[in-house]
Amino acid sequence: MTVDYHGVDVHIGGVEILRNVTVHAPAGSFLGVIGPNGSGKSTMLRCLYRAIDPTSGSVAVAERDVTSISMRVNAQQVAALTQRTALDFEFSAAEVVATGRLPHRSLTTRTAQRDRDICAAAMRDAGVSHLSDRNFTSLSGGEAQRVLIARAFAQQPQVLVLDEPTNHLDVRHQYAVLRAATDRGVTVVAALHDLNIAAQFCDRLAVLVDGRVVQTGTPRELFTPSAIRRWFGIGCHVFDHPRLGVPQIIFDEKETG
């Protein structure tokens, strides 16, 4: 499903957080949202999974304004991995993943075998099958993050929203989780801090600075030392990845070019 932001403004408590955000993600593509701390990345994603509604403008999935469809239908098509998921209940990891099926179930249906199969596959894809019976609150940061990713997979969305999905993950799991997300073939919209990972996985990037999209394009189009310095305030060198050919960055605080 396509994702479109049309002139989205978000004001919170009289403060402008996003200004005129317009971005298009084709169906099945991976859109990365990058930018410095506090630039509005999470706020932009929150409009897509309806944690907040835009003050003006609109966000559409498959060309339908997300505020015009029910939360339940929205949850059937959009799954989100958020930055602050507080789950302090005594749930097992498998039970947390099973909550991903809720948007697809009616109140009267019991957990069907199909739901269990979907959850098992999601846990396999996120590499957390071995944690099924563990109490969620006892998991390490990275283990918990991967269980929440499995829950988002179990939701079987057409659009996967990932807010800093690689948070807490060791380098192997960073790649494994993004590969698993990409392999689902759905539209992915992800806020990412690691620009090298963004360059390897994202078809296109939107750069947010002070609540505005200052540029969109492919990593190849966007990643130049002068642009990185302008957006992030740090020098760097840009090389080609030897196998993938995508740009990769080595930061250099002394580099002024």
Ligand SMILES: Nc1ncnc2c1ncn2[C@@H]1O[C@H](COP(=O)(O)OP(=O)(O)OP(=O)(O)O)[C@@H](O)[C@H]1O
């Ligand atoms: N509910 C809120 N009330 C007041 N200010 C908010 C609220 N939510 C976000 N902000 C502010 O809006 C700005 C953008 O926040 P947001 O979390 O979207 O940025 P971000 O780019 O995701 O940041 P980070 O990289 O640090 O995660 C920040 O200055 C933040 O303090």
